[in-house]
Amino acid sequence: MSDAPLIEFRDVTKTFASGSRQVTALDGIDLSIHAGDVHAIIGYSGAGKSTLVRLINALEPVTSGSVLIDGTDITTLGERRLRELRLGIGMIFQQFNLLRSRTVFGNVAYPLKIAGWDKDTRKVRVAELLRFVGLSEKAWDYPDQLSGGQKQRVGIARALATNPKILLADESTSALDPETTGEVLRLLKRVNTELGVTIVVITHEMEVVRAIADRVAVLDAGRVVEQGAVLDVFAEPKTDTTRRFVETVLHDRPDGEDLERLRARHTGRLVTAGIRDDRRIGTVLSGAERKHGVRFEIVYGGIKELAGEPIGRLTLELTGPEAGVDALVADLREVTEVEELTA
Ligand SMILES: Nc1ncnc2c1ncn2[C@@H]1O[C@H](COP(=O)(O)OP(=O)(O)OP(=O)(O)O)[C@@H](O)[C@H]1O
Numbered sequence: 001m002s003d004a005p006l007i008e009f010r011d012v013t014k015t016f017a018s019g020s021r022q023v024t025a026l027d028g029i030d031l032s033i034h035a036g037d038v039h040a041i042i043g044y045s046g047a048g049k050s051t052l053v054r055l056i057n058a059l060e061p062v063t064s065g066s067v068l069i070d071g072t073d074i075t076t077l078g079e080r081r082l083r084e085l086r087l088g089i090g091m092i093f094q095q096f097n098l099l100r101s102r103t104v105f106g107n108v109a110y111p112l113k114i115a116g117w118d119k120d121t122r123k124v125r126v127a128e129l130l131r132f133v134g135l136s137e138k139a140w141d142y143p144d145q146l147s148g149g150q151k152q153r154v155g156i157a158r159a160l161a162t163n164p165k166i167l168l169a170d171e172s173t174s175a176l177d178p179e180t181t182g183e184v185l186r187l188l189k190r191v192n193t194e195l196g197v198t199i200v201v202i203t204h205e206m207e208v209v210r211a212i213a214d215r216v217a218v219l220d221a222g223r224v225v226e227q228g229a230v231l232d233v234f235a236e237p238k239t240d241t242t243r244r245f246v247e248t249v250l251h252d253r254p255d256g257e258d259l260e261r262l263r264a265r266h267t268g269r270l271v272t273a274g275i276r277d278d279r280r281i282g283t284v285l286s287g288a289e290r291k292h293g294v295r296f297e298i299v300y301g302g303i304k305e306l307a308g309e310p311i312g313r314l315t316l317e318l319t320g321p322e323a324g325v326d327a328l329v330a331d332l333r334e335v336t337e338v339e340e341l342t343a
Pocket residue numbers: 016017018023024025043044045046047048049050051052204
């Protein structure tokens with residue numbers, strides 16, 4: 001497999017005219033999405049996520065810069081080539097966007113009809129897709145008879161009908177309860193691993209990123225403020241925006257009342273240390289008393305598993321001579337991120 005990205009944004013800017021004002025939705029985006037990845041784009045409302053995804057299938061023109069798919073700059077393509085391009089890109093939506101007047105079968109068959117597949121081939125393909133998403137028994141139901149999770153599974157089957165290489169999922173689980181969200185995310189992961197489809201997940205929920213993404217880009221006010229492997233971004237978020245998103249999943253950093261309570265109850269120095277390679281941190285801590293005359297107590301923390309690795313933070317109270325605590329904090333900084341919490 002080549003290293004060239006499947007989707008690449010090069011210095012992409014997108015502005016909209018809003019009355020007499022110009023709104024900059026995307027501001028100098030550089031982003032690479034590689035074949036075979038589940039790549040999440042996370043950001044708050046208005047960050048530019050939907051605009052970004054609409055540039056991937058050229059539903060909107062860029063204002064400047066280029067968007068390359070498989071090495072082709074799609075910003076210069078004519079309508080006919082764009083139609084071909086869009087056949088290779090499936091999309092699913094927050095509100096499912098199913099045709100209410102058609103059955104599940106009819107909805108999934110629809111893109112095949114548009115693409116000119118004959119009736120028999122359509123039938124075989126739809127049956128195969130419904131089997132894959134676990135809805136064979138619902139083929140003759142109408143969307144209104146389905147639960148939210150089932151509707152999204154129909155959406156996924158329809159998006160995959162023409163065998164796209166890319167699936168764009170725009171807030172695809174935001175209308176679903178947590179349990180159904182899990183089901184849909186597991187199905188998307190299967191789409192990725194079993195069918196080899198590259199998935200771009202647009203979300204404002206870090207839990208979605210944790211659950212299925214390999215890589216993530218954090219979008220803030222039209223700019224990519226951070227991007228990388230999900231594990232790295234969770235372990236060492238570099239911007240406040242990212243840190244806030246990570247917090248929503250890990251709940252591992254005391255703040256507000258929790259922090260006040262800890263400060264009132266513990267007189268030693270409070271530090272929060274990132275857990276990643278726990279053995280190295282364990283080694284530093286187990287030598288704390290012997291090396292520096294410092295005792296430690298774990299007073300707060302949360303650890304989750306991400307891609308098979310423990311990730312999270314522990315808050316420690318360190319008690320001992322000032323110089324010893326300083327030396328221990330310095331040792332900890334060698335192996336992980338450390339934040340002082342003492343006011
Ligand atoms: N067609 C449009 N005309 C004018 N402004 C637009 C248009 N589309 C988007 N914008 C503006 O661009 C900015 C980014 O919007 P976008 O919908 O991409 O953000 P988002 O991150 O997807 O937010 P949300 O999660 O709320 O959908 C916002 O300020 C929005 O108001």
